[in-house]
Amino acid sequence: MSGAILVVTEHLAGSFTDATFELLALGRELATDTGTELEAAVVGSDVSDMAGSLGAPDRVLVIDDPALESFNPVGHADAVSALVADREPSIVLVPYTSTGMDMASHIAIRSDLPLVSYCQSIDPADGLSATCQLYAGKVEADVTIDGDRAVFAVLAGAASAANGRGDGSPDIEQIANPAGSGGGTVFTELAEPEAGDVDITSEEVLVVVGRGIESEDNIAEAVELAEALGGVVAASRPIVDQGWLPKTRQVGKSGLTVAPKVYLALGVSGAPEHVEGMREASTIIAVNTDPQAPIFGVAHYGWVGDLFDLLPELTDRLE
Amino acid sequence: MDIGVLLRAVPDPVEELELNDDETDLDRDYLGYVLNEFDEHALEEALLLKEDTDGSVTAYALGTADEVEQMLFTAIAKGADKAVKVGDGLGALDAHAQADLFVGALGEHDLILCGVQASDEIDGQVAMLVSAKLGHPHVSVVVGTSPGADTLTITKEYWAGITASYEVSLPAVLGIQAARQAPRYVAVSRIRQAQESGALTETDADPPSSSSGITITAVRIPETGAGAEMIDGDEEAAADRIIELLAAAGVGGAA
Ligand SMILES: Cc1cc2nc3c(=O)[nH]c(=O)nc-3n(C[C@H](O)[C@H](O)[C@H](O)COP(=O)(O)OP(=O)(O)OC[C@H]3O[C@@H](n4cnc5c(N)ncnc54)[C@H](O)[C@@H]3O)c2cc1C
Ligand SMILES: Nc1ncnc2c1ncn2[C@@H]1O[C@H](COP(=O)(O)O)[C@@H](O)[C@H]1O
Numbered sequence: 001m002s003g004a005i006l007v008v009t010e011h012l013a014g015s016f017t018d019a020t021f022e023l024l025a026l027g028r029e030l031a032t033d034t035g036t037e038l039e040a041a042v043v044g045s046d047v048s049d050m051a052g053s054l055g056a057p058d059r060v061l062v063i064d065d066p067a068l069e070s071f072n073p074v075g076h077a078d079a080v081s082a083l084v085a086d087r088e089p090s091i092v093l094v095p096y097t098s099t100g101m102d103m104a105s106h107i108a109i110r111s112d113l114p115l116v117s118y119c120q121s122i123d124p125a126d127g128l129s130a131t132c133q134l135y136a137g138k139v140e141a142d143v144t145i146d147g148d149r150a151v152f153a154v155l156a157g158a159a160s161a162a163n164g165r166g167d168g169s170p171d172i173e174q175i176a177n178p179a180g181s182g183g184g185t186v187f188t189e190l191a192e193p194e195a196g197d198v199d200i201t202s203e204e205v206l207v208v209v210g211r212g213i214e215s216e217d218n219i220a221e222a223v224e225l226a227e228a229l230g231g232v233v234a235a236s237r238p239i240v241d242q243g244w245l246p247k248t249r250q251v252g253k254s255g256l257t258v259a260p261k262v263y264l265a266l267g268v269s270g271a272p273e274h275v276e277g278m279r280e281a282s283t284i285i286a287v288n289t290d291p292q293a294p295i296f297g298v299a300h301y302g303w304v305g306d307l308f309d310l311l312p313e314l315t316d317r318l319e
Numbered sequence: 320m321d322i323g324v325l326l327r328a329v330p331d332p333v334e335e336l337e338l339n340d341d342e343t344d345l346d347r348d349y350l351g352y353v354l355n356e357f358d359e360h361a362l363e364e365a366l367l368l369k370e371d372t373d374g375s376v377t378a379y380a381l382g383t384a385d386e387v388e389q390m391l392f393t394a395i396a397k398g399a400d401k402a403v404k405v406g407d408g409l410g411a412l413d414a415h416a417q418a419d420l421f422v423g424a425l426g427e428h429d430l431i432l433c434g435v436q437a438s439d440e441i442d443g444q445v446a447m448l449v450s451a452k453l454g455h456p457h458v459s460v461v462v463g464t465s466p467g468a469d470t471l472t473i474t475k476e477y478w479a480g481i482t483a484s485y486e487v488s489l490p491a492v493l494g495i496q497a498a499r500q501a502p503r504y505v506a507v508s509r510i511r512q513a514q515e516s517g518a519l520t521e522t523d524a525d526p527p528s529s530s531s532g533i534t535i536t537a538v539r540i541p542e543t544g545a546g547a548e549m550i551d552g553d554e555e556a557a558a559d560r561i562i563e564l565l566a567a568a569g570v571g572g573a574a
Contacts, residue, residue: 012477071483073458073475098477101435101459101494105444109451114532117436117443129536136332136438139345140539143441146532153443184456184488188472193480205570229570238356241497247480254460254476254496262568264561269332283568285561286547292335296544301564303550303557304543313558 003090003149004037005030007057008080008107010099011042012071014050019095023154024056024164026122027093031058034124039089040170043079045069048172055166061087062174067181070190071099075182077106082178084111091122092151098254104153114145117153118272136271137294156253156276196248198232204261205231208251208278209239212267212288212307216244221311222266228318234258236268252277266307270295320374320466320489323428324365325421325446326394328352328380328387329439342537352386354393357434363498364464365432366398372466377401377428381412381420381524388519395513396505406524414440416527418448423525425449428490430471435460435494442531450492458487459494 005027009020024040031038040057042050045068051060063079076099084092084107092111094104096118108115116122118132120140128145130152200206207226213219219233226233233249240250251258253273263281267288268274275298278284286299287307296302303310330336331351339346365376378394378401380387391402405424412420425431431453433446450457462482463474470486476496477483487493513519543549550560 012481073485074456098460098475102457105442105447106451106457108442108444109448115442115444116533117441132441134439134441134538135330135336135345138332138336138540140541141441141535142537143533143535146534150533182456184491185458186486188484188486191474191482191484193482229565231570237497241360242501250480254478254480256479262565262570283564285564287557290333290335291543292540294541296547296549297541299544299547301550301561302544302547303561305554305557309554310557310561313554314561317558317562 003088004039005034005091005093006084006087006089007038007040008092008094008100008103009040009042010095010097011044011047011050016050016054017095017097018161019097019100019156021161021164022156022159023093023095024054024166025159025161026154028056028164028166029159030091030122030124034090036090041080041083043068043076048174051172054170055168056164057170059171059173062172063177064174065177065181068177070187072182072185072187073102074185075180077103078110078179078182079177081107081110083175086178088149090149091124091128094151094153096153096155100153104151108151111151114147114150115153116143116145116150119152119154120158122152133272136269137275137297138292155272157279193247196246198248200232200234200249200251201256201258203232205229206234206258206260206263207231208234208236208263208265208268210236210266210268211238213239216242219244221315225311225315225318228315229262231260231262236274265295265299266311268295269293270298320368320372320429321427322365322368322374322376323425323431324361324376324378324394324399325431325433325449326358326362326378326380326390327355327434327437328382328384328390329355329437332438336540338538338540342539343535344538352384354390355434355437357436357495359502360498361432361434361495362394362397362399363500363502364495366503367499368430368464368466369398375400377403377426379403379405379421379424381405381417391519392510392513393505395516395518396509397503400518402519404519404521412527413531414442414445414448415529415531418445418452419527419529420524421445421449422452424522430489431455431492433492433494435496441535442533446492446494453490453492455490455492456487457492457494458485460496461493462497463499464493
């Protein structure tokens with residue numbers, strides 16, 4: 001393999017996200033396996049100090065441009081695309097996050113490289129291949145890539161963030177922004193979420209309802225159980241999108257990351273975007289009518305059955 | 320504002336999935352399809368923008384499954400002015416090929432809304448490819464829009480409830496994660512009316528000219544609960560065992 005491994009970093013308010021460190025860890029493994037260098041791209045304004053704090057890569061490519069101070073879905077992606085065109089890395093790793101979803105396909109298209117999404121592992125031996133999740137985690141797929149270069153949008157948890165922190169001191173290379181500043185897209189403001197009535201990240205017991213709960217009225221039954229257990233109710237994204245529970249109760253990629261003692265999932269399928277927010281819980285108990293539900297892959301205990309049959313039984317026993 | 324929305328039928332995620340004989344794809348013979356969940360939000364946001372601006376909505380879909388037509392009739396019943404079924408008998412195509420087909424079929428629109436992602440596509444980039452081919456800006460993970468003169472203010476969600484706002488010049492392509500309000504329901508009788516309305520047209524597409532450069536060589540369904548203790552028995556047995564587990568974890572006075 002000739003080109004380097006390039007990690008597209010992600011940062012907000014002066015810190016790199018965990019997803020970045022996971023990719024650096026994965027990138028380091030790939031660089032070692034293929035005998036190439038690990039590079040990281042950092043795009044933003046006044047980011048040189050931050051770039052210098054990265055310990056894992058051999059080299060950090062910094063594009064410092066006041067016009068790119070806040071993440072710009074077009075501007076940042078154009079800048080990295082130009083970098084990719086110029087340096088021809090063999091593997092480009094992009095986090096499967098909100099910013100990565102703007103960047104990965106943009107870079108792949110501009111660089112005319114294949115894109116592999118929902119990627120959970122990459123094998124550089126014997127041509128490039130990867131393993132991905134499809135159908136919201138219900139199916140695993142092996143894919144091979146034509147040619148020896150590609151862009152990968154990597155799922156959370158593909159490698160350990162701790163292994164991506166590193167303590168080296170990489171070369172820092174400053175590169176003038178080779179692209180524009182976001183043609184057609186202008187950042188205006190960032191908004192923090194409003195505080196909720198409870199903080200689900202500090203609760204020990206979460207009774208978590210997914211679309212299997214079927215209606216807003218049925219949530220009361222889950223609340224009753226949660227109360228009997230001294231915990232609170234949390235939810236998957238569709239429940240929040242329906243307006244049945246506030247955003248502050250949402251677990252997952254675009255919600256909160258939790259690690260309670262007990263996580264009782266009722267009618268949650270276990271899509272990768274949900275799992276990344278709860279896989280560290282100490283005891284995960286999942287209830288689902290579908291024996292193929294991917295939540296059973298992350299659970300410690302599972303029961304295949306109807307949550308509406310189980311809920312009253314549990315509540316009875318606790319009264 | 321004249322809005323196009325791309326709707327994709329995906330295998331129903333709640334159904335039991337089976338693999339084909341050579342284990343390279345799902346067995347599609349008996350598969351049920353539903354509208355990709357994020358596309359339902361894209362359609363809702365399109366209808367809300369139509370109402371905001373006294374605009375119009377055209378829904379596009381690709382594919383031959385009966386469910387595709389049903390999906391488009393539902394879009395009409397909900398308020399789409401037109402629906403276009405692109406191509407026929409095209410079978411499974413990769414993202415590049417699909418984007419080629421759409422670009423050939425799309426009318427002039429101020430805005431094209433897509434779902435943020437489709438669950439059944441490994442190189443998930445139809446929306447971005449369409450935007451690149453049309454030369455429009457693209458923003459993904461959008462959770463709300465509000466129209467201005469010739470721009471659109473959009474909210475993009477980061478994580479943990481943090482959002483960012485952008486002004487996007489039109490025309491543009493957006494990947495919708497969630498509409499600003501829950502998708503509307505529509506009565507079956509309205510869907511039947513839509514079937515009679517003549518608002519659904521079909522268009523032939525030019526054959527696609529590009530491909531994605533990746534091949535799925537094998538698929539598998541991970542074994543149920545590999546690594547988990549699966550509780551046998553009815554709900555009473557399950558409740559007994561779960562109470563034990565809770566007690567072991569020291570929670571809820573469930574001792
Ligand atoms: C960028 C992005 C960010 C996202 N962020 C998040 C996030 O933060 N959090 C999140 O949760 N999702 C997130 N998602 C959405 C995610 O992809 C899934 O759509 C979502 O997690 C599905 O929620 P669910 O499991 O409740 O619903 P479904 O997938 O519809 O699953 C419902 C489950 O309930 C089961 N069921 C039905 N009836 C019963 C019954 N009576 N008893 C028992 N079981 C029953 C079904 O078998 C099914 O498995 C995100 C998606 C994207 C693209
Ligand atoms: N075959 C298709 N038919 C209709 N819309 C599609 C198709 N493929 C992708 N789309 C649209 O593009 C969005 C994102 O899909 P993708 O980029 O392929 O993950 C989907 O949610 C749809 O809105």
